[in-house]
Amino acid sequence: METTVRIYDFLLVTALLGAAWKTLFAREAFTSTVLFVAFGLLMAIVWTRLGAIDVALAEACIGAGLTGALLIDAIRHFQEDSNLNSKESRLTFHMAAGVLSLGLFSILSTSLLNLQEPNKDVYTRVIDHMDVSGSSHPVTSVLLNFRAFDTWLELGVLLLASFAAISIHQLYDDGRGPDLMRPTPTAIKSLTRVMLPFLVIIGGFLLWLGSHSPGGAFQAGSLIGAAGILIQITNPDRRILFSSLGFRILLSLGFLAFLAVAFLTNLLQGNFLEFPQSQAGTFILILELAATASIALTLNVMFACSHPWTRGGR
Amino acid sequence: MSVLEFTTAFILILGVIFFAAGSIGLLRFKGAHSRLHALSKADNLGLGLISLGCLLATPNTATGFKIFFIWILALSASAVTCFIIAEWEMSHGDDSPNL
Known part of the structure; x- marks a missing residue:
């Protein structure tokens, strides 16, 4: 049995590295993207084998699914646009991408060299405090209670990304709506x-x-977001009303919920985001619900705003 | 090895054979339509057999339901994707057959 599992793992890693190699060196951008999606799905299986089911789910939903869809969309617009696709600007793009990748590569390799033994102590401390966390799943406890501040900032990043996408969209919007079939x-x-x-x-x-x-x-947000994207695809004439109050509230709901909880806990406990132990479950549920709505909407904003700017703009 | 275990293994192996056949067809056939044909027919049969095999090996009904839904969802997604690619190929493709 042990050997079979080893062979399976070996094949999995080989396929993963092969997909990564082919993604980087495929001749067509479209082929690269399809291989990138395949790489994401293989990565999700690897995460499952490592026991990180949460990461596997997120990788499959966002890493492979949604990023793949956005990339395919981007390639199509890039190839149709004569300004972007000219020889000079392509060279500039390649240079810029090369420099950025080199930077990322050096950061990653430095952190790989400085990699330390996993801090076993953290895991036991999380497990020891499970009964006061308000959730019986360690990952949820860490994300929404012990390290809730990090998750709050993540939602802030998503909100900022939405602002950027909407601003660029408004700048170049020609009122023609998305380029869909x-x-x-x-x-x-x-x-x-x-x-x-x-x-x-x-x-x-x-x-x-x-x-x-x-x-x-x-994970929930990306699935519900996918439902929204299907609605966008099937109703090309219906647009998201970026200026409506409902949209604004829903988009920032996750961030605002954290803000409200931070103030509330500060009043109740004297510490930011320190939930009262008996109510921790309720707080986690409220934050999760709000975050799901915002994440789903953010993904839809990314899809809706990816269209008009490549048509040459003004 | 019980009868149930034997049946499960048999169905799973059969499923893998169909998957392999579908993949070989995808790689070896010429033209998008015949490739799609290999993929959508052989792979869906493989998927059905593997789902059935897993269904026989499930510990409880809830897991069984999940496998059933995975089968239905993957089947409909694959049918629709195949249809869209085939349709696109008919109107845009280099080697669209004259039907």
């Missing part, structure tokens, strides 16, 4: 009809699972 293929329409209830139910299920097993706001 018109009329929407019948197959996509019927798929949407079948998938929508499933996506919302499974999203809610993952959110609920987060309290005691792998799952939670990010």
Whole structure:
């Protein structure tokens, strides 16, 4: 049995490295992107083998699924745009991408060289404090209680990214709406009809699972976000109203919920984000619900705003 | 090895054979339509057999339901994707057959 598992792991790692290699050195950008999605799915299986189910779910949803869709969309616009696709600007892009990748590579390799023994102490401390955390799943306890501040800032980053995407979109919007297939293929329409209830139910299920097993706001948010993107694809003439109050509230709901909880806990406990032990579960649930809504909407903003600016702008 | 275990193993291996056949077809066939044909037919049969094999090996009903839904969702997604690619190929492809 042990040998079989070893062989399986070996094949998995080989496939992962092969996919990474092919992604980097494929001749066409489209081929690279498809291989990148395959790489993400293999990565998700690797995370599962390592026991990090939460990371595997996030990788499959966001890393492979959503990033892949955005990249394919970006490539199409890039190739159709004569300004971006000219020889000179391509050279500039390649140089800039090369410099940035080199920077990232040096940061990563430095941290790899300085890698220390995993801090076993942290794990035992998390496990020791599980009964006061308000959740029976260690990852949820860390994300939404022990290190809630980090998650708050992550939601802040998502909010800032949305602001940037919307600003660029508004700058170049020519009122023509997204470049989608018109009329929407019948197959996509019927798929949407079948998938929508499933996506919302499974999203809610993952959110609920987060309290005691792998799952939670990010995974739930990306599934419900996918439902929203399907709606966008099948209704190309319906646009997100970026100026409406409802949209603004929903987009910042996750961040605002953390802000409100931070103030509340400061009043109650005297410390930012230190939940009262008996109410910790309720606080986690409220934060998760708010975060799910904001994450789902953020992903839709990314999709909706990825369109008009490549049409040459003003 | 019980009868159930033997049946499970048999169905799973059969599923893997169909998956392998589908992948070989994808790599070896010429033209998008025949490749799609290999993928959507053989792989869906493989997926069905593997789901069935896993269903026989499940410890409880809840897991069984999840496997069933995975099968249904993967099946509909693959059918729709295949249809869209085939449709695109008919109108844009280099080697669209004259039907």
